[in-house]
Amino acid sequence: MQDRQIIVPDNMRLLSEQAGYAPAVKVGRTLYCAGQVGRTPGLSVIEDPEQQFFAAWENLRLVLAAGGCEFEDVVEMTTYHIELQRYMPLFRNVKDKVFPRSTCAWTCIGVSELAKPGLLVEIKCIAVHRESLLHR
Numbered sequence: 001m002q003d004r005q006i007i008v009p010d011n012m013r014l015l016s017e018q019a020g021y022a023p024a025v026k027v028g029r030t031l032y033c034a035g036q037v038g039r040t041p042g043l044s045v046i047e048d049p050e051q052q053f054f055a056a057w058e059n060l061r062l063v064l065a066a067g068g069c070e071f072e073d074v075v076e077m078t079t080y081h082i083e084l085q086r087y088m089p090l091f092r093n094v095k096d097k098v099f100p101r102s103t104c105a106w107t108c109i110g111v112s113e114l115a116k117p118g119l120l121v122e123i124k125c126i127a128v129h130r131e132s133l134l135h136r
Helices: 010-019 049-066 084-098 130-134
Strands: 004-007 024-027 030-036 074-082 105-111 121-128
Touching: 010 049, 024 049, 030 049, 049 084, 049 121, 074 084, 084 105
Parallel strands: 074 105
Antiparallel strands: 004 024, 024 030, 030 121, 074 121
16 A cells, blocks of 8 residues: 655645645655646635736646656646636646646646636646656
């Protein structure tokens, strides 16, 4: 049986306590990240779409880092979008500025709503720590 480690970055403790879930769970060298959204540490939704997208990526980066991973370690990603066609060009533009291109399997899904009104995207992923792969 592999050990499970609950990952909660310091700036997400309030979220974890209020929502009752872990931002990530690490099992062996694999990190399972819950969906990250564009909100402040105080849990306010960021209204500007571009800034919301940047914040979602930053929140994902923080979760990955707390689990010992980076964007380059992501092997699978699913993004959930409100008004997918309307916001995809802007989302992709932000993604291409912060996340390495063509490095993981990626599925985009259009949805009717997310956890809080005003959220436009949720980014969920699985990462495998690359350094661990080198020592096989």
